[in-house]
Amino acid sequence: MKQVRRLTTLAVFATFSVASVAAGQQRLAPTAQNGNSDAKSAQPIKRLADGHPDLNGFWASGTGPDTPVGGFGAPDPSFRRGDNGARARLADPNQPPYKPELIEKVKELARNESKSDPAFFCKPGGVPRIGPPHAIIQAPGMPIVFLYQVISGNTFRLVPTDGQPHDTEADPSYYGDSIGHWEGDTLVVDSTSFNDDTWLGLDGWFHSTALHVIERITREGDTIRYQATVEDPNVFTRPWTMNPRIAKATKDLIVENAPCIERDEDHIIDFDLKTRPQ
Numbered sequence: 001m002k003q004v005r006r007l008t009t010l011a012v013f014a015t016f017s018v019a020s021v022a023a024g025q026q027r028l029a030p031t032a033q034n035g036n037s038d039a040k041s042a043q044p045i046k047r048l049a050d051g052h053p054d055l056n057g058f059w060a061s062g063t064g065p066d067t068p069v070g071g072f073g074a075p076d077p078s079f080r081r082g083d084n085g086a087r088a089r090l091a092d093p094n095q096p097p098y099k100p101e102l103i104e105k106v107k108e109l110a111r112n113e114s115k116s117d118p119a120f121f122c123k124p125g126g127v128p129r130i131g132p133p134h135a136i137i138q139a140p141g142m143p144i145v146f147l148y149q150v151i152s153g154n155t156f157r158l159v160p161t162d163g164q165p166h167d168t169e170a171d172p173s174y175y176g177d178s179i180g181h182w183e184g185d186t187l188v189v190d191s192t193s194f195n196d197d198t199w200l201g202l203d204g205w206f207h208s209t210a211l212h213v214i215e216r217i218t219r220e221g222d223t224i225r226y227q228a229t230v231e232d233p234n235v236f237t238r239p240w241t242m243n244p245r246i247a248k249a250t251k252d253l254i255v256e257n258a259p260c261i262e263r264d265e266d267h268i269i270d271f272d273l274k275t276r277p278q
């Protein structure tokens with residue numbers, strides 16, 4: 001199975017330029033300045049020849065409080081790292097359901113965020129912290145391709161939708177082993193085989209290697225709606241569904257980020273000073 005996936009990866013990059021052109025030809029106009037989700041949902045769904053929704057294109061979701069690993073699109077003006085603690089989520093009751101005996105560990109990691117958050121040390125963001133794909137490619141006979149522009153280095157994920165099971169020999173990794181299927185017009189991505197070297201978000205939201213993530217992507221007009229449900233019986237008391245994120249269709253292209261350089265974070269006294277615009 002590993003050899004098949006490696007060959008598939010090569011096939012993805014061999015055909016990427018062709019698929020990118022196709023995606024570009026189908027690219028949608030920027031979303032109108034209309035926050036009415038009902039109006040978006042009422043728009044006809046653009047479909048491919050196989051009848052599934054057309055998710056091809058570039059999708060800008062920006063940087064939000066749950067995914068400070070490099071966004072694609074304008075940053076959220078209400079969010080700035082260094083605001084200490086739960087920041088924009090102070091009034092949000094939708095917090096990860098950690099086991100009581102692990103709450104103090106979460107708080108301790110949060111207190112030492114600049115020294116313990118893997119994202120500070122050029123580590124990949126992982127799933128679901130990386131958020132919605134920054135570009136999606138659907139091509140006949142191939143897995144669906146997710147592309148990401150992130151601080152730690154641009155990356156990709158392959159999501160086969162041909163009914164194959166998880167790779168039982170997959171090594172634990174940052175982005176796991178993913179398989180997909182369609183539930184109506186929603187693409188459902190099931191991922192397992194994670195390492196434990198990522199967080200789910202800020203504030204010390206760690207996880208174990210038992211992490212299991214179900215992502216749901218639904219096209220709504222010129223946006224995609226992304227929501228993830230996280231299971232981790234080693235640290236959670238129950239499955240947890242994160243707040244949804246909306247990514248807008250964009251004409252912006254993914255660009256190569258400068259190399260991520262690990263800095264001497266152990267000597268940071270005030271992280272807010274480090275991130276404040278000069």
